[in-house]
Amino acid sequence: MKRKGILVVVSGFSGAGKGTLMKRLLRTYDNYSLSISMTTRAPRPKEQDGREYFFVTKEIFEKEIKQDGLIEYATYCENYYGTPRKYVEEQLDMGKDVILEIEIQGALKIKEKFPTALLLFVMPPTAEELRKRLTGRGTETPEVIRKRLSRAIEEAEGIEKYDFVVINDDLDTCTRELHNLIMSAHNAPFRNEAFIENMRQELRSLVKGEK
Amino acid sequence: MKRKGILVVVSGFSGAGKGTLMKRLLRTYDNYSLSISMTTRAPRPKEQDGREYFFVTKEIFEKEIKQDGLIEYATYCENYYGTPRKYVEEQLDMGKDVILEIEIQGALKIKEKFPTALLLFVMPPTAEELRKRLTGRGTETPEVIRKRLSRAIEEAEGIEKYDFVVINDDLDTCTRELHNLIMSAHNAPFRNEAFIENMRQELRSLVKGEK
Numbered sequence: 384m385k386r387k388g389i390l391v392v393v394s395g396f397s398g399a400g401k402g403t404l405m406k407r408l409l410r411t412y413d414n415y416s417l418s419i420s421m422t423t424r425a426p427r428p429k430e431q432d433g434r435e436y437f438f439v440t441k442e443i444f445e446k447e448i449k450q451d452g453l454i455e456y457a458t459y460c461e462n463y464y465g466t467p468r469k470y471v472e473e474q475l476d477m478g479k480d481v482i483l484e485i486e487i488q489g490a491l492k493i494k495e496k497f498p499t500a501l502l503l504f505v506m507p508p509t510a511e512e513l514r515k516r517l518t519g520r521g522t523e524t525p526e527v528i529r530k531r532l533s534r535a536i537e538e539a540e541g542i543e544k545y546d547f548v549v550i551n552d553d554l555d556t557c558t559r560e561l562h563n564l565i566m567s568a569h570n571a572p573f574r575n576e577a578f579i580e581n582m583r584q585e586l587r588s589l590v591k592g593e594k
Numbered sequence: 595m596k597r598k599g600i601l602v603v604v605s606g607f608s609g610a611g612k613g614t615l616m617k618r619l620l621r622t623y624d625n626y627s628l629s630i631s632m633t634t635r636a637p638r639p640k641e642q643d644g645r646e647y648f649f650v651t652k653e654i655f656e657k658e659i660k661q662d663g664l665i666e667y668a669t670y671c672e673n674y675y676g677t678p679r680k681y682v683e684e685q686l687d688m689g690k691d692v693i694l695e696i697e698i699q700g701a702l703k704i705k706e707k708f709p710t711a712l713l714l715f716v717m718p719p720t721a722e723e724l725r726k727r728l729t730g731r732g733t734e735t736p737e738v739i740r741k742r743l744s745r746a747i748e749e750a751e752g753i754e755k756y757d758f759v760v761i762n763d764d765l766d767t768c769t770r771e772l773h774n775l776i777m778s779a780h781n782a783p784f785r786n787e788a789f790i791e792n793m794r795q796e797l798r799s800l801v802k803g804e805k
Contacts (some may be wrong), residue, residue, distance in 0.1 A: 483703030504783075532801045539794050547781040548790070560781070567778035570758040570771070572715075579759070583750050585721030590743045 395505030606716030670767035
């Protein structure tokens with residue numbers, strides 16, 4: 384049977400290591416596509432259009448909204464951020480599991496629109512480890528670190544709405560675990576309706592044949 | 595964190611290969627315990643008390659029912675079959691994932707009493723393959739095979755109530771897949787409440803400390 388891809392939403396605290404984890408996941412397994420967001424914010428140095436984001440003007444973004452070209456979008460610090468629909472749907476139809484790295488509000492919007500989306504939450508092994516990672520970057524002021532930790536507290540309130548939590552202690556272990564979680568989701572009965580229905584029909588014909 | 599075991603219910607058509615699969619699972623991984631049912635039916639040749647079943651009298655079985663010593667029981671062909679509670683609870687507390695091989699009615703009763711139980715349904719790759727396996731045993735009359743296939747049609751009606759389906763085509767692959775499905779279930783947020791709550795508290799203390 385040809386199986387359809389799963390829309391996989393990955394969230395997690397800033398500093399939990401989502402970015403590295405996603406890169407590793409895509410490099411290790413060939414069943415994934417990473418969705419790239421569209422934004423109206425200006426590219427930062429070293430950011431490349433079509434790699435980190437699709438950088439567009441406000442006018443283009445609002446045209447996309449009107450044409451229902453985004454499966455979700457939000458504003459953050461006066462900029463738009465959204466997920467282009469076309470790429471996601473094409474990849475899912477091709478059987479790819481499409482990864483969206485997205486924060487909790489966006490994740491819950493996706494779940495509303497796509498109830499079969501799989502929601503994963505990446506956690507650090509301990510809060511102290513999270514603080515260390517945020518500090519270790521060396522680029523953030525104490526005030527920024529405190530803000531990120533406060534934001535983590537808010538995000539932590541929604542963890543129960545996710546399908547799975549995964550602890551990012553060791554990168555290799557966590558990548559494998561993440562992959563196994565997504566593979567397991569393919570075994571839910573509602574993702575195998577055609578196979579199950581076909582089995583039922585075959586069984587009925589067999590019993591008739593044995594009469 | 596010490597993790598609690600999961601109550602895993604495995605169902606599937608007669609001939610889907612559940613028995614062999616369970617044996618392989620228990621031999622390959624050390625996190626499982628197999629629950630042994632209690633029955634009032636007479637042991638068949640080569641069956642051993644405490645291995646295939648605990649063979650007991652009707653009186654003893656009914657005493658167990660009265661004392662709430664069974665987590666589920668049913669009658670089938672005028673005999674009782676049930677799952678002793680004590681062993682299951684002890685093993686779960688020890689962190690073992692306890693496997694119950696049980697048909698669909700029993701499985702749904704378990705799910706009602708233990709909403710966190712994980713329900714897995716083993717399927718053959720095709721209905722024709724199922725018929726072959728049933729015929730291949732060489733011990734069954736056509737009438738029995740037809741009955742088993744009819745029973746499979748009935749059981750197939752309930753597949754959507756299971757958490758996962760797994761296709762038993764190759765024994766090794768299926769064993770590994772079954773194991774991965776059970777492992778993935780450990781990552782559900784409701785099975786990690788203590789860890790999540792602890793993370794929340796740690797984050798709150800850290801933010802206070804940074805002020």
